[in-house]
Amino acid sequence: MTEQKERELYFWLRLIREFEDRVSTLDRQGKIQGGVYSGKGQEAVVVGVCHALRSDDWIFPLHRDLGAFLVKGADPNRLMAQIFGRRDGFSKGKDSFLHGGDFSNCIFGATSMLGSTLPVAAGTAYKFKIKQEDRVAIAFFGEGASSRGDVHEAMNFAGIYKLPVVFLCENNFYAYSTPNELQFAVEDVASRAVGYGFKGDVCSGNDLNEVMKAARKAIERARTGDGPTFLECKTYRYHGHSEHDRATYRSEEELITWESRDPIERWEVYLEKRKYDIAAIKEEVGEKVKKIVDDAVAFAEASPVPEGPEAMEDLYATPITEG
Amino acid sequence: MPVTYIQAINQAMQEEMARDENVMLLGEDVGILGGAFKASEGLLERFGSERVLDTPISEALIVGAGVGLAIQGMRPILEMQFIDFIACGFDQIVNMAATLRYRHGGQTSCPIVIRGPCGAGVHGGVYHSQNPEAWFFHVPGLKVVAPATAHDAKGLLKAAIRDDDPVIYLEHKFLYRRIKEDLPEGDHVVPIGKAALRKEGRDLTVITYGSPVHAVMKAARDMASEVDIEVIDLRTLLPYDWKTIRESVTKTGKVLIIHEARLTGGIGGEIAARIAGDLFEYLDGPVMRLASKDTHNAFAGPMEEYIIPNQEKVTEAIRKLAAY
Ligand SMILES: Cc1ncc(C[n+]2csc(CCOP(=O)(O)OP(=O)(O)O)c2C)c(N)n1
Ligand SMILES: [Mg+2]
Numbered sequence: 001m002t003e004q005k006e007r008e009l010y011f012w013l014r015l016i017r018e019f020e021d022r023v024s025t026l027d028r029q030g031k032i033q034g035g036v037y038s039g040k041g042q043e044a045v046v047v048g049v050c051h052a053l054r055s056d057d058w059i060f061p062l063h064r065d066l067g068a069f070l071v072k073g074a075d076p077n078r079l080m081a082q083i084f085g086r087r088d089g090f091s092k093g094k095d096s097f098l099h100g101g102d103f104s105n106c107i108f109g110a111t112s113m114l115g116s117t118l119p120v121a122a123g124t125a126y127k128f129k130i131k132q133e134d135r136v137a138i139a140f141f142g143e144g145a146s147s148r149g150d151v152h153e154a155m156n157f158a159g160i161y162k163l164p165v166v167f168l169c170e171n172n173f174y175a176y177s178t179p180n181e182l183q184f185a186v187e188d189v190a191s192r193a194v195g196y197g198f199k200g201d202v203c204s205g206n207d208l209n210e211v212m213k214a215a216r217k218a219i220e221r222a223r224t225g226d227g228p229t230f231l232e233c234k235t236y237r238y239h240g241h242s243e244h245d246r247a248t249y250r251s252e253e254e255l256i257t258w259e260s261r262d263p264i265e266r267w268e269v270y271l272e273k274r275k276y277d278i279a280a281i282k283e284e285v286g287e288k289v290k291k292i293v294d295d296a297v298a299f300a301e302a303s304p305v306p307e308g309p310e311a312m313e314d315l316y317a318t319p320i321t322e323g
Numbered sequence: 324m325p326v327t328y329i330q331a332i333n334q335a336m337q338e339e340m341a342r343d344e345n346v347m348l349l350g351e352d353v354g355i356l357g358g359a360f361k362a363s364e365g366l367l368e369r370f371g372s373e374r375v376l377d378t379p380i381s382e383a384l385i386v387g388a389g390v391g392l393a394i395q396g397m398r399p400i401l402e403m404q405f406i407d408f409i410a411c412g413f414d415q416i417v418n419m420a421a422t423l424r425y426r427h428g429g430q431t432s433c434p435i436v437i438r439g440p441c442g443a444g445v446h447g448g449v450y451h452s453q454n455p456e457a458w459f460f461h462v463p464g465l466k467v468v469a470p471a472t473a474h475d476a477k478g479l480l481k482a483a484i485r486d487d488d489p490v491i492y493l494e495h496k497f498l499y500r501r502i503k504e505d506l507p508e509g510d511h512v513v514p515i516g517k518a519a520l521r522k523e524g525r526d527l528t529v530i531t532y533g534s535p536v537h538a539v540m541k542a543a544r545d546m547a548s549e550v551d552i553e554v555i556d557l558r559t560l561l562p563y564d565w566k567t568i569r570e571s572v573t574k575t576g577k578v579l580i581i582h583e584a585r586l587t588g589g590i591g592g593e594i595a596a597r598i599a600g601d602l603f604e605y606l607d608g609p610v611m612r613l614a615s616k617d618t619h620n621a622f623a624g625p626m627e628e629y630i631i632p633n634q635e636k637v638t639e640a641i642r643k644l645a646a647y
Binding site: 033034035085086091093094095096099111112113114115116144145147148149150175176177178182183184249305306307308309310311312315 | 351352355356359377378379380381382383384405407408410411446447448449450451616618619621622623624625626627628629630
């Protein structure tokens with residue numbers, strides 16, 4: 001890996017954390033009205049995967065994958081406006097958080113209904129296949145979402161047609177308050193892949209190098225016609241399910257253990273081993289990401305609040321009028 | 324001691340589970356967490372994890388397994404974390420539960436309750452604000468209830484649990500902690516299928532249910548010097564209480580139907596058509612409706628206000644009808 005790339009990866013990790021921390025703070029200050037689902041602690045997953053993609057590959061992020069938007073190229077200003085529910089957001093204020101995608105960067109907006117994006121990713125991948133486009137689709141989902149029927153249907157279909165899709169499971173050990181042992185009877189959700197006729201792989205989602213290695217393999221497989229991969233990244237969310245959740249269902253020790261595996265600190269250790277001047281990098285990147293996020297908040301706050309009648313727009317390709 | 328709407332739901336579940344060991348609760352995060360809104364707080368501790376089951380994120384399973392339990396004599400309460408997710412269990416509701424008795428020629432009952440938070444007004448956006456009653460209103464074999472008070476929240480839930488048919492119980496999240504009242508002592512059940520006459524009046528009838536009941540009652544008070552309004556809170560939407568509607572409309576001759584669910588294809592349309600068809604000779608004005616606009620539940624504040632039938636629109640609609 002080149003030094004430039006290693007630094008770039010560090011920049012993305014830090015930008016995501018700065019961005020999400022700011023969103024959490026704004027939420028506490030009452031400046032954000034919708035739900036906020038922090039992915040703090042899981043940054044290496046979205047960075048490792050999205051950094052390995054081409055700009056015309058598609059991603060289907062879920063509620064905790066704000067970072068995927070950024071790495072895939074979404075404008076931080078518009079993303080912040082989206083979270084504020086303003087007119088410059090991807091939904092133009094019609095919905096908040098990650099429900100509005102950014103089609104110009106091949107980012108799909110999810111519904112709230114967990115798992116329902118996976119069939120859409122499969123359909124996208126089917127098109128790539130029959131039109132012989134060497135593009136791939138990445139469907140992100142939590143281990144909790146993996147219990148939905150839509151997930152099964154998507155994987156089964158993708159297996160039949162060896163579709164260029166990666167099913168990217170972020171296993172953070174909880175679905176809201178529900179621990180994994182109440183969600184499935186297996187250790188690795190990816191072990192289900194066999195049943196669909198494709199490859200399953202498991203990696204540490206807190207180790208950027210590991211994520212990149214596994215993601216590159218899966219993406220390559222998809223791009224070269226070898227079919228889907230179920231890639232499971234084990235990770236942990238530091239915050240509660242949403243900012244309102246005090247997460248009393250898990251222990252303080254567990255959180256501390258996972259914090260000691262922080263993906264950003266790990267990457268800093270790696271950079272240090274490479275003999276870079278980590279103190280200088282930290283400072284330089286810290287300033288840069290802070291400025292980006294400051295600007296994004298300023299942009300979002302200045303973006304107009306949509307007016308009432310705009311609620312009737314964007315329902316149909318040709319607006320329906322009564323004669 | 325005054326009880327909130329959500330506490331009333333909790334009480335109903337606790338009392339019914341204590342009364343009948345076959346009553347149980349299935350849903351996401353209903354046990355350890357006590358529910359996303361705390362509706363089932365304390366139930367796991369009191370009744371144990373076999374009867375208070377934290378399920379995987381599997382709405383089709385929740386409803387389907389509920390049917391499986393029901394045919395074996397259990398009476399499961401099935402929680403949707405937000406009622407919007409009921410769409411993920413749609414097939415099991417409309418094709419499995421609703422037809423169960425019918426296609427078995429009456430051999431079996433399907434005593435399930437599907438409950439969850441519905442409704443707008445809390446910046447929930449497209450997927451946390453829905454009012455899905457009309458989807459189910461169209462399906463014979465189902466019952467649909469929508470309480471507007473803590474009193475009815477408790478009484479209707481108890482009735483729903485004891486009912487031998489599948490009941491969809493819509494709890495309006497806007498009301499969860501905003502309303503509070505003293506509840507009657509003892510076993511308090513509100514019968515399914517009976518509306519509540521919230522206020523008697525001579526000039527016009529407003530038929531409503533759920534959250535708008537409170538806006539209508541406020542309008543009735545505020546406009547008392549202008550117009551004498553009769554207010555019907557339907558409480559049960561399917562089967563709705565035609566007798567109460569008929570008696571009121573034949574008396575006042577004017578009727579306005581208000582719901583927070585969308586206008587087109589909404590329950591108001593059905594009731595309006597029935598009134599127009601059956602009570603035409605009693606009417607002194609058009610049968611009017613006020614409902615949410617025909618769009619999705621937009622997130623941003625001004626759009627949400629534009630969509631939903633808020634206080635201002637309620638007052639305006641009443642005034643318009645009164646003018647006939
Ligand atoms: C179909 C559906 N049911 C329920 C919910 C409510 N809900 C939102 S997030 C969540 C937990 C998700 O867990 P997981 O998939 O593991 O993702 P994580 O939040 O852990 O990243 C639940 C139950 C939902 N969004 N969609
Ligand atoms: Mg999870």
